[in-house]
Structure formats: C-alpha cells, structure tokens
Amino acid sequence: PPVDRPLGTLALLKELRRNPVATWTRLHYDRLLLSGESILGKIVVVSDPALIRHILVDNVANYPKDRLQQRVLSSGLGRGLLLAEGDNWRMQRRALAPLFTPRTVMSFQVAMADVASELVERWDRQRDGRRLDASREMARATLHVLARTIFSDGLGRRTEDFIAAVTRYLEAMGKLDPLDILDMPAWIPRVGRLKARSTLQFFDGVVTTMIEERRSLIQKSPEAAPRDLLTLLLEAADPESGEGLSEDDIKANIVTFIAAGHETTSNTLTWALYLVSQDPHARARLEAEVDRELPDGRFVPGSIDALPYTRAVIDEALRLYPPAATLTRDAIGPDMLGTLRVKAGGRIVISPWVLHRHNKLWPSPGVFDPNRFLEPNKQSIDRFAYLPFGAGPRVCIGASFAIQEAVIILATVVRRYRLDLCAGHVVMPLQRVSLRPQGGMPMLASQRNRD
Ligand code: HEM
Known part of the structure; x- marks a missing residue:
C-alpha cells in the first residue's frame, strides 16, 4: 500500500x-x-x-534523458542506443531500424519457440511437481533467446559462462548508489561498479571474439553467415550518410540489447505467471487458448495472432508491473x-x-x-x-521483439505446466534494473499435458 x-x-x-x-x-x-x-x-x-x-x-x-540514469548506466552501456543523445542517437536509431522491422522480428520466432520448448523439456526431466524459482527460470530463458538471436549458436560452450557473467554484472549495476542519487562527481569510485569491472572485461573479450569470428565468416562466404542481430549490426549503416557503426558502437549496442532486453522481458513473464496463478478464471481461459493453439505443445511460428488472450495477459502484466x-x-x-x-x-x-x-x-x-x-x-x-515501452521517438526499439518473445514463452509454459505460488511466500515488487519480485518467485510446477 x-x-x-x-x-x-x-x-x-x-x-x-x-x-x-x-x-x-x-x-x-x-x-x-x-x-x-x-x-x-x-x-x-x-x-x-x-x-x-x-x-x-x-x-x-x-526533454533529454536525465543525468542520473546516464551516469548509473553508462559504465556498461557506453554510448549505445539507450543512452545516446542528439545527432549520434539519431544516426544510431536510423542505422539500427532494420534490426527490429516486423519481418526481422518475425524471423526470430523459430529461435524463441526453440528456447521455450527446451525450457519445458528441461522441467520435464527434473521438475514435475517440484518447486522452482519462476523468476530465475524466466531469466535463463530470456538470456538464451538473446544469446540465440544475437549470436545464433556462435557462443557454443561459452553460453553458460556468458549468461552467468551477464547475471552477475546486472546484479552489481542494479542498485542505485547514494553517490549517484546525490549527483556526486563520477570520478568518486562506486563500490558496486568496481565489482562489476572484471565481469565487464570478460564480457568485452567474448563479444570482441564473436565480432572477429563473424567478420571473417562474412568475408569468406557471406551467404553462410546467419541473419542474426550480430550480422545485422555489422551491416548496419545510417541510410542518410551511409556511415556504419564503429566497433565501440557495435559492442555498446550488444551490451545494451542484453541489459535492456533481458530482465525486462523475464520479469514481464514472471509477473504474468504470478498474476495468472492468482486468478482461476483467467488461468482457465489462458489454458483453453494454448491447448487449442499449441496442439503439439510447441509454438508454431507464424501463429502469434491466434493467441490474443495470451497477449492480453502479457499486456496486463506490463500494466500492473511495468519493468521500466x-x-x-x-x-x-x-x-x-x-x-x-x-x-x-x-x-x-x-x-x-x-x-x-x-x-x-x-x-x-x-x-x-x-x-x-x-x-x-x-x-x-x-x-x-x-x-510500458515509453513513447515518442525514444520508444523502446525492442517492444515487438519482447512482446513476441513473452507470448511464445508464456504460451509454451502454460501449455505444459500449471504454476502455483508456494504457500506462505509474500510477493513484493522491488525496483532494481527493472521491477522484479523481491526474493524471486518460488512456485510449484505440475505437469498439465504430456505430449
Ligand atoms: C528503450 C522498456 C525490451 C532495447 C526502452 C524504453 C522503455 C523500455 C520504457 C524507453 C525508456 C525511456 O524513454 O526513458 C522495455 C520493456 C521491455 C523491453 C518493458 C520488455 C518487456 C527490450 C528488448 C530490447 C530493448 C527486448 C532489445 C533487444 C531497448 C533500446 C532502447 C529501449 C535499445 C532505447 C531506444 C532509444 O532510446 O532509441 N525500453 N524494453 N528493449 N529498449 Fe526496451
């Protein structure tokens, strides 16, 4: 209250x-x-x-973005799209537009459906009738979606390390530092930020290698390069000047997509699962829709419009618990x-x-x-x-990506599992990088359909 x-x-x-x-x-x-x-x-x-x-x-x-958020976020995101201002922002926004056209976003449905299916299959193996932290599970899934849509399968065995590093990094960044709140000079070290430095270096190393590997693949055989966000970033250019993105801009935007698109989307899903668990009527309607539209348990790419109620649940979760x-x-x-x-x-x-x-x-x-x-x-x-996604020229560039992902993952999870909040757990929204449930979201998963 x-x-x-x-x-x-x-x-x-x-x-x-x-x-x-x-x-x-x-x-x-x-x-x-x-x-x-x-x-x-x-x-x-x-x-x-x-x-x-x-x-x-x-x-x-x-009304440009304020200094506090610039300062809090800029050590990791550099001058990526989220924090850029003025002409540099305009240039980047034009150059990045092709990464988020309806067609490109739709092409990611396959990767999103794969990650969603792998998630419930993993639960099948370990979790029936057991306790899980929905917030951790959703965070894992949305990071896998980003790893696949940015790098395709390029991270390979590095995926888990990469995911662990991002999680640690965002954790360190997530707390407002009193020095920032009080607008103290940036040269005074922030303890949380120092802790994040080594993670950022690891992260930078991985991204640099990925860019190099992809550049050489594109040079050797352009047709063999996957049409993922990395390739699109390497091709990105301002349509007015023809100018491409610098190496730093490319890296800053990879970090930006992960920071802006990971926890936001995973918390949307976590809140949606929580809200549905509290409302038997909404739950019945959602289950009926996904049982009808995912008869084989798998989301069929191209069928988003057949899931209007699932979409409405996501929209309503974004109203009650807006991640930003x-x-x-x-x-x-x-x-x-x-x-x-x-x-x-x-x-x-x-x-x-x-x-x-x-x-x-x-x-x-x-x-x-x-x-x-x-x-x-x-x-x-x-x-x-x-x-939930802002408005005007600085509206979230990843909004349709996020909605599509949330609908696909929610539909796939609900098709296979019913999640109930663990008895006695008190749910409290906590504002960090995004609005997350304090102490996670412990839930009991019981299988509804075995396909
Ligand atoms: C900007 C929310 C997912 C990338 C924003 C803004 C909001 C927002 C509110 C505007 C901030 C402002 O005006 O101050 C969300 C929510 C998401 C989500 C709630 C998930 C449910 C994503 C995803 C990506 C992304 C998946 C990328 C893959 C960005 C970027 C900007 C942005 C790059 C800056 C755009 C600009 O300034 O031109 N987001 N976002 N977001 N978002 Fe998202």
Whole structure:
C-alpha cells in the first residue's frame, strides 16, 4: 500500500536505495501533476496523458534523458542506443531500424519457440511437481533467446559462462548508489561498479571474439553467415550518410540489447505467471487458448495472432508491473506544463508504475483483468496512459521483439505446466534494473499435458 505522507530526506534516501517504487505516496495515485522539492532537486511528477505526450513527443527536444540514469548506466552501456543523445542517437536509431522491422522480428520466432520448448523439456526431466524459482527460470530463458538471436549458436560452450557473467554484472549495476542519487562527481569510485569491472572485461573479450569470428565468416562466404542481430549490426549503416557503426558502437549496442532486453522481458513473464496463478478464471481461459493453439505443445511460428488472450495477459502484466517503472528527463529550457512553470534543469518523472495504477485513468486499477486489452476494449485506452515501452521517438526499439518473445514463452509454459505460488511466500515488487519480485518467485510446477 502507498505511504500517506512524503518521506523525510534521510528516510527518502534510504528508501530510494532500498526500493524506489515504495516511495510513492497516496497523492501520486490521485493527482495528474505534482511538483515538489526533494533530495533529487525540484521534481515534477507527470501522470496527465496530454502532458506526457507534450514531453515525450511534441516538445521532446526540450526533454533529454536525465543525468542520473546516464551516469548509473553508462559504465556498461557506453554510448549505445539507450543512452545516446542528439545527432549520434539519431544516426544510431536510423542505422539500427532494420534490426527490429516486423519481418526481422518475425524471423526470430523459430529461435524463441526453440528456447521455450527446451525450457519445458528441461522441467520435464527434473521438475514435475517440484518447486522452482519462476523468476530465475524466466531469466535463463530470456538470456538464451538473446544469446540465440544475437549470436545464433556462435557462443557454443561459452553460453553458460556468458549468461552467468551477464547475471552477475546486472546484479552489481542494479542498485542505485547514494553517490549517484546525490549527483556526486563520477570520478568518486562506486563500490558496486568496481565489482562489476572484471565481469565487464570478460564480457568485452567474448563479444570482441564473436565480432572477429563473424567478420571473417562474412568475408569468406557471406551467404553462410546467419541473419542474426550480430550480422545485422555489422551491416548496419545510417541510410542518410551511409556511415556504419564503429566497433565501440557495435559492442555498446550488444551490451545494451542484453541489459535492456533481458530482465525486462523475464520479469514481464514472471509477473504474468504470478498474476495468472492468482486468478482461476483467467488461468482457465489462458489454458483453453494454448491447448487449442499449441496442439503439439510447441509454438508454431507464424501463429502469434491466434493467441490474443495470451497477449492480453502479457499486456496486463506490463500494466500492473511495468519493468521500466520510472522514466526520467531533465528540462533543458523553461516550459509550461499546463499551468505549471518548469524551469531549465527541472527534473521530470513519468512513472509507468504510478500511471498504470492511477485512480483517474483506470477503472479498478489494482485489479488484474486481461479483458482490458482485448478488442474492442483496448480501443478506449489512452496511448499516453499506458507506457510500458515509453513513447515518442525514444520508444523502446525492442517492444515487438519482447512482446513476441513473452507470448511464445508464456504460451509454451502454460501449455505444459500449471504454476502455483508456494504457500506462505509474500510477493513484493522491488525496483532494481527493472521491477522484479523481491526474493524471486518460488512456485510449484505440475505437469498439465504430456505430449
Ligand atoms: C528503450 C522498456 C525490451 C532495447 C526502452 C524504453 C522503455 C523500455 C520504457 C524507453 C525508456 C525511456 O524513454 O526513458 C522495455 C520493456 C521491455 C523491453 C518493458 C520488455 C518487456 C527490450 C528488448 C530490447 C530493448 C527486448 C532489445 C533487444 C531497448 C533500446 C532502447 C529501449 C535499445 C532505447 C531506444 C532509444 O532510446 O532509441 N525500453 N524494453 N528493449 N529498449 Fe526496451
């Protein structure tokens, strides 16, 4: 439950470090625009869809990403697409567009279906009727999807080491450092970041080797090179200038895809499994859909549109537990937000978490109801009241990749298993790199169908 009053400075600092999502007060869920002083300086929290549109679309040039997130993330992601600004961002966004066209994303359905099938087959061998941590299982699956869609099978035996390294690295990066919250100079070492350094070096080594191997394969026989994200990155060029990506840009974007696309998608799946386990009606409907559409237990590439309810469950999980729980921007010049004057340097917070649970924007906001996202109900949702992937020119480039992946994995899991939350486990959302369940999601898996 939200707290009633804003927290004092020390309590707020402590809570921001422990769990930023717990700092929202009751007022935030009732008001569409709130401004106030805090240890982060003057902050404006915007939940009015029309004003969000103004910030993310109409006057976007005035609202670049804020320094805090730039600083927290930049040691690993360099100047990849997520953190680039200005002309460099525009150039990268144009160059990377071919990696995420509907056609390219669709071509990844086979890899996603393979990973999903391997996941349930592994459970078949070890887990029937047993306890598992759904959050760990989903994290593994989404990392395997990234390993396959970026490198095809190129990582080979290195896959597990690679996956372990990414997990360790994101763990170290996931906690807001008080020095960053207080905007202290970047040269003061952050303990968490130091721990991550050796992992980053290992990671850099693997990626460098993968790029070299692929370059030489493309030179020898271009047709033999798989059409995965790595090949597409090596081919990527700004259509306006013809300029390709530098070696550093390529590496930064591989790290970016993994950091931005791994935990976000795995947490979406974990929350979806949790929500479904709490709602017998939704569960029955989901099971009926996947039993009908995955008769052999396997997702058939090309059949995403036959799974509208599965998709609606994912959309609703993204509403209640948006992995990117806050979006932040700094105003570079003065502006008016409705009647509120924003000064240059003012920090703007748009919180999908608050927005998606706002009393003025959603009927029964706390209730899990996938029907909201079925046609025709979906039509009445304001585009700027639902922002799991952001909006405007900086909208998530991987949104359709992530949705497709989540639908395929959820459908395959539910087709074969029913998951129930372990008795006595208290579920708490914790905001780290993304919004994850504190202490994982212990669930009991029982087999529904043996194919
Ligand atoms: C940007 C959410 C999956 C790559 C974003 C933004 C959000 C978001 C909210 C905008 C941030 C802002 O405006 O401040 C999510 C969620 C995902 C997901 C909830 C999963 C459910 C992915 C995947 C990839 C990816 C799978 C890549 C494979 C990116 C990149 C950007 C981005 C590169 C930066 C785009 C730009 O600034 O031009 N994501 N994302 N994301 N996302 Fe995702």
